[in-house]
Amino acid sequence: MTEDQTETHPDDMPEVQVLPLDAWHRAKGGRMVDFAGYQMPIQYEGIVAEHDWTRGHASLFDVSHMGQLSLEGDGAAEALETLLPGDIAGLKPGRMRYSLLLDDNGGVLDDLIVTNVGPHLGLVVNGAMKWDDIAHLREHLPDEITLKHHADQALLALQGPEAAAVLETILPGVGELVFMTAGAFDWNGTPLWVSRAGYTGEDGFEISVPADKAEALADALVADARVKPAGLGARDSLRLEAGLPLYGHDLDTNTDPVSADLLFALTKKRRETGGWMGHENVVRLLAQGPSVKRVGLVLEGRLPAREGALVFSGDTQVGRVTSGGFSPTLGHPVAMAYVDAAHCALGTDLQIEVRNKRLDARVAPMPFVPQNYYRGPTSLSGDTK
Structure with missing residues (x-):
């Protein structure tokens, strides 16, 4: 070209x-x-x-x-x-x-x-x-x-x-x-x-x-x-x-x-x-259907999970965090992770390993905070991000 x-x-x-x-x-x-x-x-x-x-x-x-x-x-x-x-x-x-x-x-x-x-x-x-x-x-x-x-x-x-x-x-x-x-x-x-x-x-x-x-x-x-x-x-x-x-x-x-x-x-x-x-x-x-899926995770407490943190269901590793941090708007930590398909349903209880501790987490819908895009009098199909 x-x-x-x-x-x-x-x-x-x-x-x-x-x-x-x-x-x-x-x-x-x-x-x-x-x-x-x-x-x-x-x-x-x-x-x-x-x-x-x-x-x-x-x-x-x-x-x-x-x-x-x-x-x-x-x-x-x-x-x-x-x-x-x-x-x-x-x-x-x-x-x-x-x-x-x-x-x-x-x-x-x-x-x-x-x-x-x-x-x-x-x-x-x-x-x-x-x-x-x-x-x-x-x-x-x-x-x-x-x-x-x-x-x-x-x-x-x-x-x-x-x-x-x-x-x-x-x-x-x-x-x-x-x-x-x-x-x-x-x-x-x-x-x-x-x-x-x-x-x-x-x-x-x-x-x-x-x-x-x-x-x-x-x-x-x-x-x-x-x-x-x-x-x-x-x-x-x-x-x-x-x-x-x-x-x-x-x-x-x-x-x-x-x-x-x-x-x-x-x-x-x-x-x-x-x-x-x-x-x-x-x-x-x-x-x-995929073997893993990107999901949202809401964590309890205030300690955030960062990229690379492992996700567990009981003693079994089922995923890995790819983005995470404390949400200033919500007042608690949130994260994105790729999780095995069998454990990615909304509401699924999981744990994330942070600093040798297991933090309780739950699969949650994204966005964590509602998006406020201005779409005018009618929504534009197929538009996002």
């Missing part, structure tokens, strides 16, 4: 990269850590404080480490459908879809968002996986499809119940977007691409902005008293409460859409017609 010739290759990059807003984060008191090959803020005033502010007001997250890609050319949607199990060709302009990049065995290479931008398809992929994703797309898509990596774009996420009111003050009309829709906006002569989506379970927006304009936009947003900056720590606790999986933890090539309980990402028609990588194994799992 063809590609953008100005794209920076990972071999030419420093081992740890800085975000366009690196100096801005440090000036705001952000505590920086290495994440996905970047220096990123994990917190400012504190993870719990930022978590709670997002639930009640609006927080600004910098997610510029994510890969912003575009595919253009005749048949781009149909070509992408050979690699994804979702209905991409049927997406109307401005509509978005959560989907999965799968390998030949149905293992998850990455999860991503696809948007019909109009002239092209936009993809947002995980930061730690973007170079692998780009290589995979180049290998498997036809030559007439052009792939571009928009490394010159930053990505900011404004999340929380007051996000729409805040953003409307500088982008009139943005409130007309509903969950999993997107559109182009002009901010003082700067082109923005705004998506009503996010990774916190709250209403919110992701804003693609030229990197050299990101600081001005961030300043304009936090100038509103309803907005505070937030870091990776709050983003992780919020997505855990929302029951959203994190690639590299809850998803990887050893997991599949059926075991991961992501059946909504398998468009019904495409389950039947196939034609996408990993289809045969995924359909077999659909028919037979």
